[in-house]
Amino acid sequence: MKLKKFNFKIVNSTNDLAIKIIKNTDNKSGIVIAEKQKRGRGQYGKKWTSYKGNLFVSIFFQVSLVQLSIKDLTKVNCLLVKKLLSNFYKDKIMIKNPNDLLINNKKISGILQETLFKSGEKFIIVGIGINLIKSPTIKNYLTTNLFDLTGVKITPNNVILKLKKIYESFIPILSEFNIKNLNKNLK
Template identity: 30%
Template sequence: MKDTVLKSLKQKRVVSGQSLASELGISRTAVWKYVNQLRREGYRISSSPRLGYTLDSVPDSLLAAEIEENLQTRIQGRKIISCREMQSTQDHAKKLAIQGGSEGTIVVAETQSAGRGRMGRSWASPPGGLYFSVILRPGITLAGAAGLPLVAAVALARAIQPYTAVAPGLKWPNDVLIQKRKAAGILVEMSAEMDRLDWVVIGIGVNVAAASVQLPPEIRRTSTSLAIESTRIVHRAQLLGDILYELEEALDMFQTQGFEPLRKQWKEKSHTLGKHVTVVGSRQSIEGKAVDIDGSGALVMECAGGIRQRVTSGDLFFKGGAHG
């Protein structure tokens, strides 16, 4: 009912308590109660005896109702779990996926107390950022899944692009850089047999509001945020809507046309190819020039003596510093 009151306020901008009450079939006192709830959530609603209620401003909130309003998707985000604080949206989404949670379910939190990045690392999640995980059930094989991180990175870069003065660049496998610093990251986890995926959970973290000093010291030099780089104010529910839209588009393309068109887009946005890099894997480091992305999403490197090597996982560092 609170969401219905909000919807009505948004549509009409100004509406009397009496007409709201009769429209929704509740008492004027009940209307007043919901309005106060909305005020506590950050909606600025003024009231005058003559005009009634006026919605003055909408908070930069990640409440389900705000997210829903910004959705332009068929599937992604059609079920929303939104919390103020959560240990990890990724762990929560994985639990839901195991229990049969449907494709497009998103789990979003204002802050995470145990946000996770790749390979068991932590992901700093101060308030004001965008941290969410989405459940996918794509009809692809495990071999095809190797392309997913790059597909997600392309979608994320496309969604972020309108917010930044400089076009984002992609660092293999799936970081989004702005001005050579990391603004967003992706974690892809899955449950699968060889022939088919059971579920995939993609976690996305975007540094939105963080000023440089709010980022952990160890990543300050190599990270940035939309607040630092942005040309316009970021409304996170809208940004989330934009990301889900681009993700749905990219996944549709991936499933109908294969990896090739996404590979092309990734390469166009690349801040990796042509650079001298070191990729540190769990067993060995490979040094050389990043020359291509192959048909499965692997990085192709040209190493000493002109020998080409395919790299399927690891951490990439640019030669001469993390910045590239």
């Protein structure tokens, strides 16, 4: 399966744009990429700080045949992003439920999932933000970025290629996915 790429310089929110694409086109899957978001969103309506050079993408695809709950899909998406991050950082990466990834107890990534129904088909939108070169300041929440951790400046394009490949391999097997063997299934 190939995810169609939708590239933008500046958007309000990649998730909002993915929702518009689903509603207004016949695209069943895709990846919305932005260099900057003006109104990025996090969980529970929190603001997602979007510094240029960090990663802001939303992946959308049909999940009508998928038997997983949204909670289980969140776990799966966290593990897929953890797998992506492990390409760039070799030490421990933790998942903080429900949807944050931490390194050294500092947030490096967040995921915002939303669902949408169109013509009886269910879609999931997976918004992914990763601090590549700059960490936002969040009150009472430590943050980090890959550049500070590795000393290597990783470009969004490099990360997007790997992320796209991970999801293109995973989406076709999602309908027969077994949540009990989660870690084994994602190796």
